Amino acid sequence: MTNYEFLFNGDVVASSVEKDGESLKVRLGEKEFEFHSAGNNLFSATINGARHQVAVVKHKGVYYIDIDSVLLEVQEASEVGFSGGAGDRGGEKDKVFAPMPGKIVKIMVEVGDEVEEKQPMVIVEAMKMENQVNSCAKGKVKAINFAPGDQVGTESPIIELELPVEETSR
Amino acid sequence: MWTSAAHMNVTANTMEKLFNKILVANRSEIAIRVMNACRTLGIPSVAVYSDADKNSKHRFYADEAIHIGPSPPRESYLHIDKIINAAKQTGCDAIHPGYGFLAENPAFAERCRQEKITFIGPSPEAIRLLGNKIESRVKMSGVDVPIIPGMKSSASDMATFEQAAEEAGYPVLIKAAGGGGGKGMRVVNSLDELAPAVEAARREAKNAFDDDTVYLEKYIVNPRHIEFQILADHHGNTTHVFERECSIQRRHQKIIEESPSVAINDELRARMGADAVKVARAANYTNAGTVEFLFDESGYYYFLEVNTRLQVEHPVSELVTGVDLVVEQIRIAAGLPLSDQFKNLTQRGHAIECRIYAEDGENNFFPSSGTIVHYSEPVGPGIRVDSGIQAGMEIGIDYDPIMAKLIVHAPTRELAIAKMIHALNEYKILGVKTSKKFMIDILRHSDFAAGKTYTSFIENNMSDRQLDIDSYKEIAVAAATVVSLSATVPTVKGMKGTTSLSPWEVIGSWQIGDSIHD
Numbered sequence: 289m290t291n292y293e294f295l296f297n298g299d300v301v302a303s304s305v306e307k308d309g310e311s312l313k314v315r316l317g318e319k320e321f322e323f324h325s326a327g328n329n330l331f332s333a334t335i336n337g338a339r340h341q342v343a344v345v346k347h348k349g350v351y352y353i354d355i356d357s358v359l360l361e362v363q364e365a366s367e368v369g370f371s372g373g374a375g376d377r378g379g380e381k382d383k384v385f386a387p388m389p390g391k392i393v394k395i396m397v398e399v400g401d402e403v404e405e406k407q408p409m410v411i412v413e414a415m416k417m418e419n420q421v422n423s424c425a426k427g428k429v430k431a432i433n434f435a436p437g438d439q440v441g442t443e444s445p446i447i448e449l450e451l452p453v454e455e456t457s458r
Numbered sequence: 459m460w461t462s463a464a465h466m467n468v469t470a471n472t473m474e475k476l477f478n479k480i481l482v483a484n485r486s487e488i489a490i491r492v493m494n495a496c497r498t499l500g501i502p503s504v505a506v507y508s509d510a511d512k513n514s515k516h517r518f519y520a521d522e523a524i525h526i527g528p529s530p531p532r533e534s535y536l537h538i539d540k541i542i543n544a545a546k547q548t549g550c551d552a553i554h555p556g557y558g559f560l561a562e563n564p565a566f567a568e569r570c571r572q573e574k575i576t577f578i579g580p581s582p583e584a585i586r587l588l589g590n591k592i593e594s595r596v597k598m599s600g601v602d603v604p605i606i607p608g609m610k611s612s613a614s615d616m617a618t619f620e621q622a623a624e625e626a627g628y629p630v631l632i633k634a635a636g637g638g639g640g641k642g643m644r645v646v647n648s649l650d651e652l653a654p655a656v657e658a659a660r661r662e663a664k665n666a667f668d669d670d671t672v673y674l675e676k677y678i679v680n681p682r683h684i685e686f687q688i689l690a691d692h693h694g695n696t697t698h699v700f701e702r703e704c705s706i707q708r709r710h711q712k713i714i715e716e717s718p719s720v721a722i723n724d725e726l727r728a729r730m731g732a733d734a735v736k737v738a739r740a741a742n743y744t745n746a747g748t749v750e751f752l753f754d755e756s757g758y759y760y761f762l763e764v765n766t767r768l769q770v771e772h773p774v775s776e777l778v779t780g781v782d783l784v785v786e787q788i789r790i791a792a793g794l795p796l797s798d799q800f801k802n803l804t805q806r807g808h809a810i811e812c813r814i815y816a817e818d819g820e821n822n823f824f825p826s827s828g829t830i831v832h833y834s835e836p837v838g839p840g841i842r843v844d845s846g847i848q849a850g851m852e853i854g855i856d857y858d859p860i861m862a863k864l865i866v867h868a869p870t871r872e873l874a875i876a877k878m879i880h881a882l883n884e885y886k887i888l889g890v891k892t893s894k895k896f897m898i899d900i901l902r903h904s905d906f907a908a909g910k911t912y913t914s915f916i917e918n919n920m921s922d923r924q925l926d927i928d929s930y931k932e933i934a935v936a937a938a939t940v941v942s943l944s945a946t947v948p949t950v951k952g953m954k955g956t957t958s959l960s961p962w963e964v965i966g967s968w969q970i971g972d973s974i975h976d
Contacts, residue, residue, distance in 0.1 A: 292942050294935045297927055303939040312943065314936040321936040329832045330886070331940060335933055343886035344937040346945065347831040351938035352888035357895040359820075359888075360930055362938040387824040389855055393661065413665070414825050414855045 293365035294351075300365055381425040383445035390414030392438045392446065401429045403449070410446050427451045476792035477501050477552040477576065481545040482520065484556030485535065486846030487862055488768070489516035492554045495784035504548045506541060508534035510856045515848050522548055529856045535559045538566050545575055552576040552791060554784075558858060561767040562589050578791040580766050584741045588764040592635050592673055594741070598761045601740045603733050606752065606760045608675025616653055619674055623652060626676040632656055634663035635671035640710030642666060645677055678760065680912045682753040683707070684719050685765075686734035687775045689786055690744045693795045698731040698749075699775050699783070700805050705911040706900060708823055714897060715771035716810045717778045720871065720909035721753060730759055737764060746772075746787045755912075770813065770863065773844060777809035777867040808874040809867045812882060812897045814845075816859040819893030820925050825859050826891035828852075836884035840867040840877060843885070853890045861887070871909075875901050899923060 291304045305314045312323045322334045326341070333342045333355075343354040351362040386392075393411040397403055403423045410421045427449035434446050480496050481504040482489045489505060493516070496503040505520035510529035517523045524544040527534040534540065536559055545553055553575055555561035561579065564586040570577035579585070588594045592611060599605045609622045612635060623630045623646065632655050634642030642663030644655035656672060664670040687699035703719035704712040722730065734749035741764065748769045750762040772783050781799065790796070817823045833849040845862035847853070853861065866881055868874040879901050882894050900906055903919055912918075 290943055292939050294938050296931050296935055299928075299931065301931060301935045303935050305939045305943045307943075312940050314939045316932050316935060319932050321933065323936070323940045325944070328834060329888075330834065331937065333933065333937070341884065341886075342933075342937050343832055343834070343888055344941050345832045345888050346938075346941050347829065347889065351934075351941060352831055353934050353937045354886050354888060354894075355930060355933055355937070357883050357898050358925065358927075358930055359891055359895070360927070360934040362934050364938075364942075387821070388827060419822075419824060 295363045295365050296360075380445075382427065382430075382449045382451050384409050384421055384423060384447040384449070385445055386410075386412045386440045386442055387419060387421060388412075388414050389439070389441045390419070392434050392436050392440055394436055395432060395434070395447070397429050397432075397447065399429050399432055403427060403429060412440065412446075421446070423447075423449065425449060425451055473500055475500055476788055476794070477550075479504060479521075479548060479550045479552075480578070480788070481506065481541070481548065481550040481553045482516075482556065483535070483541045483553050483560055484558070485511055485514060485516050485857065487844045487860065488556040488558075488770075488846070490519050490846055491844050492556060492784055493520050495782060495788060496554075498782065498785055499788060501788070504544065504550055506535070506544050508856075510852075510854050513851060515846055515851065524548060529854070531559065531857070535857075536563075538563075538569055541566075542569060542573055542575070546573070550575065552578055552788075554578040554787070555767065557767050557770055562765070564589060576791050578745065578787050580743055580745045580747060584743050585766045588741050588743075588747075588766050590635055591633060591637065591763050592671075594763060595761075597740055598737055601736055603737055603740075603761045604759065606675045606678060606762070609673040612671045612673045616656065619652060619656055620649065622674045623649070626674070629677040629679065630674050631677040632659040632672050632674055634659060634667060634669070635673055636667040636669040637663055640707075642672060643710050678752050678754050680755055680914050681705075682719070682721050682911060683712070683750065683762075683913055684722065684730070684753045684759070685748045685750040685769075686731055687769075687772065687783070688734055688738045688743065688747050688749055689783075689790065689796060689800070690738050690747075691790045691796045692744055692793055695796045695800075696735050696738050696743070697796060697800045697803070698734045699779055699781055699800075699803065701727065701730065702769075702771055702774050703911060704771060705913050706906075706915055707913050708916050712771065713813050713815070713893065714810065714900060715774050716808065716871070716874070717774040718805050718808065720911070726757075726759075733759075733761070737761060745790050746783055770860065771811050773842060773863060773865040774809040774811045777840075777842065777865060778805045778807060779803055780806070807867055807869045808871040809865060810871075810874045810878045810901075811863055811865040812878060812894075813860055814862040814864060814885070814887065814892050814894070816853045816861050816890045817893055818891035819896030820891075820927075823893065825855060826853070827855050828890045830887060831889035832886060833888075834884075834886045836864070836881040838877075838881070841881050842866070847887070861890075861892075872907070875907065895925065896920070896923075 289304050289306045293302050303316045314321045324332045329345045331342045333340050345352050353360040390412040393413045405426045406422045408420050409423050412419050430450040431448040479502045482492045493503040502521040505517050505523040506526045507517040508529050526540040560566040564582040567577045567582040595605050629647045632644040642659045644659045646652050646655045659672045660670040682705045684701050684703050686701050690696040701719050702715050702717045704715040706714035737749045748765040751759040752762050753759045816826045818826050830851045835843045842865040847861045866877040868877050
């Protein structure tokens with residue numbers, strides 16, 4: 289029996305696994321899943337009595353998974369860190385990030401503006417398409433770190449917000 | 459074995475070589491698609507590639523490859539001098555432009571003509587006429603093909619737009635005169651939205667097509683998008699190769715296409731097909747093209763535009779008719795007349811295509827970039843994959859995010875839908891996001907099954923859709939656990955099974971080209 293801890297969608301999840309003949313039995317709390325390797329990163333998994341083809345690869349600390357075309361990412365609990373993503377990054381509701389690297393076309397707010405959740409904040413152009421990035425929370429614009437025309441990555445916030453007190457202390 | 463060798467010689471000799479060598483002025487899946495047609499015809503192909511594509515599949519798929527410069531399209535795939543020089547340097551006597559990039563650039567077709575290199579596509583004159591959406595509207599209304607009400611010329615002042623919108627009645631659509639692919643396009647519901655929409659459309663059009671001319675037409679609410687494939691040779695023969703319905707779109711870009719359309723009967727099909735041929739003749743069109751129509755709820759159709767190139771979704775036509783459209787393009791360009799197969803062409807069964815974009819179907823279709831860490835294709839009768847990617851490739855943000863197309867063929871629409879769902883599930887691409895699950899949910903929707911496919915389908919049926927990621931928590935963690943265990947078990951050389959560590963990780967700080975390193 290080998291024990292592991294992973295991070296999935298903000299939750300830490302513990303699991304254990306053991307070999308049982310040709311199959312691998314994974315246990316999460318009360319639930320048990322049976323896997324067989326089909327080679328080439330593919331596994332047959334028994335889920336609720338039915339067989340599913342699951343593809344999974346670990347790359348740079350992230351497990352990339354395809355289960356019935358649902359694409360999922362799991363991180364080892366020890367390797368947690370932000371790895372890109374859209375405007376909303378769970379804990380960082382007070383920052384607006386680009387969803388992918390691109391060029392800032394337009395910034396629709398100014399420092400000091402009161403903004404609502406889901407209010408359009410920035411337009412970022414990538415792959416010839418304009419993408420609108422909305423605020424993840426209600427708040428006041430504290431800082432704008434880029435200007436139209438700037439190239440932006442996904443790591444530095446374009447806009448920073450000051451959240452109402454009850455939001456930040458959550 | 460001299461007899462079989464002799465036999466092969468006879469075959470090779472009887473198959474007339476149409477060109478000495480063809481340069482494919484494109485990248486990714488469409489470049490590979492064209493190279494396959496060249497191979498079928500026994501013609502060597504030449505790839506061109508930019509810095510971003512130095513590890514791309516198409517580079518190594520061609521018989522030869524020429525580096526044409528930095529990643530930005532303007533400095534490589536859109537750079538006419540570099541493409542022409544690559545063709546001359548490798549002794550190519552023809553260029554296939556694929557779709558996008560230079561495919562609908564009349565200056566490029568013109569330049570090919572001057573250089574005595576055959577452009578595998580229509581004449582620069584036809585591209586110029588039809589590439590301008592405004593001019594082609596005027597032309598086709600002149601030959602009694604129905605067009606959408608709206609502006610017949612562009613304007614620089616907002617007052618003209620406001621007046622045209624008033625006359626057509628809201629909602630209206632702002633479109634780029636030189637546009638396509640949903641770029642430079644905006645729906646406007648009221649006067650206060652008009653000015654910002656025109657401004658945004660101009661900006662996008664300028665960036666995408668280097669032409670900020672936009673115009674306005676009535677927005678046909680809830681139409682179907684039905685298009686006819688046409689082929690025309692240099693001997694006066696013009697034919698249509700039936701229709702494709704491409705109503706399932708997000709951000710005005712098609713993601714699922716099918717043939718035949720469930721919306722038209724044989725009588726309407728014949729009428730629209732005849733109008734498509736009329737459009738082609740009015741433009742003195744040659745080679746392959748697509749006449750697009752909007753089909754409204756009352757059963758009226760309107761000419762939308764002609765795409766003067768091979769379409770992304772051409773494979774659905776190929777699967778229902780058995781015609782290899784790229785082979786036909788090459789034959790036509792070489793001066794051959796349309797073959798006899800077009801005299802009695804029929805549609806057989808049903809075909810569906812799903813476009814596989816590097817985009818997050820669970821998050822507004824935001825472009826997704828990364829390394830392809832796993833790639834495996836579905837196989838089986840009636841399953842076709844046109845792919846430009848392979849494991850280890852970097853998917854960047856320099857180009858259109860289409861990675862591949864999955865196309866299925868079955869005797870009925872119902873069976874084609876079921877086959878597509880299965881094939882999507884078996885198509886495993888890891889490392890970047892795709893919209894596979896989103897498309898499966900469309901295919902499973904009762905309105906899709908009922909053929910209620912309108913361009914507003916996604917907006918009307920899918921906006922409330924929310925994938926419950928947390929319901930996959932346990933199985934996802936279980937899958938990660940299995941790989942963690944496999945990775946800690948020492949692998950014996952030749953042992954069956956896999957560590958499921960991506961080779962791109964195992965290789966570590968080795969370099970494959972320059973693009974993958976820790």
